[in-house]
Amino acid sequence: EAQVTQNPRYLITVTGKKLTVTCSQNMNHEYMSWYRQDPGLGLRQIYYSMNVEVTDKGDVPEGYKVSRKEKRNFPLILESPSPNQTSLYFCASSFAQGGTYEQYFGPGTRLTVT
Amino acid sequence: AQSVTQLDSQVPVFEEAPVELRCNYSSSVSVYLFWYVQYPNQGLQLLLKYLSGSTLVESINGFEAEFNKSQTSFHLRKPSVHISDTAEYFCAVIADRGSTLGRLYFGRGTQLTVWP
Numbered sequence: 001e002a003q004v005t006q007n008p009r010y011l012i013t014v015t016g017k018k019l020t021v022t023c024s025q026n027m028n029h030e031y032m033s034w035y036r037q038d039p040g041l042g043l044r045q046i047y048y049s050m051n052v053e054v055t056d057k058g059d060v061p062e063g064y065k066v067s068r069k070e071k072r073n074f075p076l077i078l079e080s081p082s083p084n085q086t087s088l089y090f091c092a093s094s095f096a097q098g099g100t101y102e103q104y105f106g107p108g109t110r111l112t113v114t
Numbered sequence: 115a116q117s118v119t120q121l122d123s124q125v126p127v128f129e130e131a132p133v134e135l136r137c138n139y140s141s142s143v144s145v146y147l148f149w150y151v152q153y154p155n156q157g158l159q160l161l162l163k164y165l166s167g168s169t170l171v172e173s174i175n176g177f178e179a180e181f182n183k184s185q186t187s188f189h190l191r192k193p194s195v196h197i198s199d200t201a202e203y204f205c206a207v208i209a210d211r212g213s214t215l216g217r218l219y220f221g222r223g224t225q226l227t228v229w230p
Contacts, residue, residue, distance in 0.1 A: 033217075033218070035220075040123070040222065041222060042120075042204060042220045042221055042222035042223045043158075043204065043223075044220075045217065045219075048217060058217075090158065092218070094218075101146050101163075101165070101208050101218075102148070102160055102163060103218050105150075106157060107156070107157045108156075108157050
């Protein structure tokens with residue numbers, strides 16, 4: 001089954017404790033991205049990657065890191081989480097060119113930073 | 115870059131009434147347009163998309179949207195809604211060329227609530 005998986009689905013942590021949210025896709029997509037969803041603000045892009053070893057900042061990258069060492073994986077790293085990073089996070093993937101440009105979304109990770 | 119404006123943050127309607135969720139976009143290049151739906155406590159699902167061809171596109175559950183290039187709009191409509199249509203709806207665009215190719219830009223969402 002074609003899908004994007006994220007882990008964990010729910011996470012409660014404390015300020016300053018490093019964490020990683022994993023994202024994996026099995027569709028051989030070149031393009032992957034991370035979004036955060038906050039009430040009234042919709043989805044805002046954090047980072048995106050056009051292919052392996054190619055990443056770039058989205059609209060709200062502060063406080064986040066990413067890496068793309070393999071095509072299928074795109075982990076989101078919070079080196080020192082703060083309460084303003086409490087949010088719902090989505091990973092997404094798609095073909096980068098010549099496709100339908102439809103982005104497939106993971107189920108979401110609800111992060112609470114206390 | 116591209117931007118998307120969803121003109122209504124909340125749309126309450128009664129069951130079986132028609133509904134229109136409005137979306138306008140801004141872009142210096144041609145775009146592809148999408149509507150995504152998010153049901154309560156779930157992720158985002160693609161509802162429908164416009165890539166090229168006929169400007170009227172339809173989904174399998176009765177929604178339709180019309181691409182209007184002159185008005186830079188992509189409004190979502192349904193002639194008769196059901197309670198199960200209660201969800202948040204997001205309009206999104208992707209440029210078809212240029213440095214932002216592949217980046218999806220979202221509107222802030224419209225919460226559709228259908229009352230019995």
